[in-house]
Amino acid sequence: DQQVKQNSPSLSVQEGRISILNCDYTNSMFDYFLWYKKYPAEGPTFLISISSIKDKNEDGRFTVFLNKSAKHLSLHIVPSQPGDSAVYFCAASYIGGNDYKLSFGAGTTVTVRA
Amino acid sequence: DTGVSQNPRHKITKRGQNVTFRCDPISEHNRLYWYRQTLGQGPEFLTYFQNEAQLEKSRLLSDRFSAERPKGSFSTLEIQRTEQGDSAMYLCASSQTSGRTDTQYFGPGTRLTVL
Numbered sequence: 001d002q003q004v005k006q007n008s009p010s011l012s013v014q015e016g017r018i019s020i021l022n023c024d025y026t027n028s029m030f031d032y033f034l035w036y037k038k039y040p041a042e043g044p045t046f047l048i049s050i051s052s053i054k055d056k057n058e059d060g061r062f063t064v065f066l067n068k069s070a071k072h073l074s075l076h077i078v079p080s081q082p083g084d085s086a087v088y089f090c091a092a093s094y095i096g097g098n099d100y101k102l103s104f105g106a107g108t109t110v111t112v113r114a
Numbered sequence: 115d116t117g118v119s120q121n122p123r124h125k126i127t128k129r130g131q132n133v134t135f136r137c138d139p140i141s142e143h144n145r146l147y148w149y150r151q152t153l154g155q156g157p158e159f160l161t162y163f164q165n166e167a168q169l170e171k172s173r174l175l176s177d178r179f180s181a182e183r184p185k186g187s188f189s190t191l192e193i194q195r196t197e198q199g200d201s202a203m204y205l206c207a208s209s210q211t212s213g214r215t216d217t218q219y220f221g222p223g224t225r226l227t228v229l
Contacts, residue, residue: 004156032215043118043205043220044157051214089156095216100145100209101170102218104156 003027004092006105014113019077021108023090026071030092034102035064035075038087047088048075080112118221120206126227127196134192135224139208146189147218148181149205150174157205163189196228 005024013019021035031052036044050057050064050073057064063076077084087109091102119138127133139146145164149157160179161171165186175181178196183189193200203225207218 034217036220041223041225043120043207043222046217046219049215049217053214091156093216095211095214100211100216100218101147101159101162101172102149102157102207104158106154106156 001026002106003030003103004090004105006090006108008108009106010109010111012111012113013080015082016079019075019080019084019110019112021075021077021088021090021110023073023075023105024071025073025092025103027092027094027103028071029094029097029099030103032093032095033064033066033073034091034093035062036089036091037084038089038107044089077110080110082112082114085110085112118206118208118219120204120221120224122224123222124225124227126229128229129198130195132192132194133196133226134190135204135206135226137189137191137206137221139188139206140210140219141187143208143210143219144186145209145211145216145218146183147207147209148189148191149207151203151205151223152201160191193226196226198228201226201228 034049035047087107090105147162148160151157163183203223207220209218
């Protein structure tokens with residue numbers, strides 16, 4: 001069963017504007033969440049993460065928000081740049097239960113228009 | 115250390131042949147993971163090692179698949195009697211838990227094509 005879902009397969013945004021990517025999860029035991037970026041024919045590159053004890057984490061242009069009650073997280077990219085065009089994956093694990101494997105969503109393809 | 119490396123990057127084989135992939139993790143990381151990714155999907159967990167011990171295997175890992183990490187450093191993933199359904203990107207990742215975080219860093223992957 002798909003425990004992590006990204007319901008938007010694609011997103012198109014103009015350069016300089018905000019990109020908002022969404023992710024929902026069903027397993028309430030998940031306590032660590034990550035976003036990865038992937039270019040074709042390459043492995044996923046780690047972007048940013050958040051532990052369940054926080055509701056926001058920021059790193060440069062990237063901010064991740066976590067809403068535990070809604071089992072929802074989002075990634076904000078501001079401002080969007082052409083190099084941000086890639087597939088973005090949301091992932092989750094249960095570190096508190098020593099369950100380190102990641103469950104991934106199906107990904108959202110972001111296209112940044114000039 | 116420049117990150118996780120995987121070899122080969124591409125492998126084309128005929129159905130029924132055996133293939134072996136290698137992964138070299140980030141040197142100080144004690145956990146090593148294998149995932150498989152097919153087109154349009156996110157990576158799916160196959161198995162993971164903590165040091166040399168294989169601690170978990172997914173039900174996706176049929177008896178044709180075997181993984182080893184003999185000295186707790188590099189790992190190999192072997193697929194015996196390959197089938198066309200094995201065609202996928204095989205990804206390796208490594209991590210080291212720190213407090214409440216355990217960030218996995220991925221290698222470039224091995225693209226397997228079974229003809």
